[in-house]
Amino acid sequence: MTSQQQPSHPSVSQQSSRQTIIAGNWKMFGTAESTRAFAEEMVRDPRLAHASGNGVGVVICPPTPLLHVLRPFCGTFFELGGQDCHQNVNGAFTGDVSAGMLVDAGCRYVIVGHSERRRYHHETDDVVAQKTRAALSAGLTPIVCVGETLEERQAEQTADVVLRQLDVVLQAVSPDQQFVLAYEPVWAIGTGLVATVEQAGEVHQILRKFYRQRVSNDITILYGGSVNATNAKELLAHSDIDGALVGGASLESRSFLAIVEATGV
Numbered sequence: 001m002t003s004q005q006q007p008s009h010p011s012v013s014q015q016s017s018r019q020t021i022i023a024g025n026w027k028m029f030g031t032a033e034s035t036r037a038f039a040e041e042m043v044r045d046p047r048l049a050h051a052s053g054n055g056v057g058v059v060i061c062p063p064t065p066l067l068h069v070l071r072p073f074c075g076t077f078f079e080l081g082g083q084d085c086h087q088n089v090n091g092a093f094t095g096d097v098s099a100g101m102l103v104d105a106g107c108r109y110v111i112v113g114h115s116e117r118r119r120y121h122h123e124t125d126d127v128v129a130q131k132t133r134a135a136l137s138a139g140l141t142p143i144v145c146v147g148e149t150l151e152e153r154q155a156e157q158t159a160d161v162v163l164r165q166l167d168v169v170l171q172a173v174s175p176d177q178q179f180v181l182a183y184e185p186v187w188a189i190g191t192g193l194v195a196t197v198e199q200a201g202e203v204h205q206i207l208r209k210f211y212r213q214r215v216s217n218d219i220t221i222l223y224g225g226s227v228n229a230t231n232a233k234e235l236l237a238h239s240d241i242d243g244a245l246v247g248g249a250s251l252e253s254r255s256f257l258a259i260v261e262a263t264g265v
């Protein structure tokens with residue numbers, strides 16, 4: 001870590017390339033009614049206005065058909081994100097959405113390379129890299145997910161896996177195209193098995209060092225995997241963890257806002 005450039009806590013870094021971000025990934029959950037109630041609770045809560053007014057990026061990534069429900073509420077206190085986009089601008093790809101369509105729907109972010117997409121939709125590192133490029137071309141900020149499986153961790157391949165996943169993306173984008181990285185150990189997603197601060201911090205440091213060497217700049221790196229209102233504070237206090245990508249605990253405004261509050265901003 002280059003301490004002369006780096007604040008000890010990542011909150012609202014002086015460097016524009018690092019930002020505190022709390023992003024909610026709703027996966028395939030939610031109805032129009034529950035979404036509206038969530039948004040109303042969010043915008044009423046002073047913690048959200050306080051955090052976003054002080055530079056915390058709050059992002060909600062609902063299923064695509066629910067984007068329109070959140071859209072009237074977003075922009076001031078939180079932003080919208082998609083959960084995936086296709087790598088092509090348009091075409092005969094039934095069921096897919098393009099990055100441009102997400103922009104039209106009010107999104108500023110999109111998650112790419114989530115382990116559930118890699119696993120259930122067989123997305124390769126190359127496809128993830130193409131999606132990242134497509135998102136950037138459309139003007140979205142991609143949240144690029146990397147992470148190892150339990151077997152890979154046990155075989156001590158964690159660093160190799162996450163750096164390979166990042167490297168392929170870096171080869172596809174130019175150094176001035178900024179994205180957000182999310183370290184999500186696959187074994188910690190939806191399992192209640194959160195990585196320890198030491199485990200998460202170590203991988204964040206490895207990723208940050210590699211990125212800085214390759215791009216001569218810094219990057220926002222979120223941790224994801226069973227983040228909740230109880231463990232968020234300790235994770236977010238680590239100087240290399242800039243924020244969180246939250247699944248289950250983002251479905252209720254109460255637990256999600258507690259994580260926003262845990263940024264300490």
Ligand code: PGA
Nearest residue numbers: 189190225226246247248
């Ligand atoms: P989780 O999901 O918080 O439910 O573990 C995180 C994610 O998949 O992004």
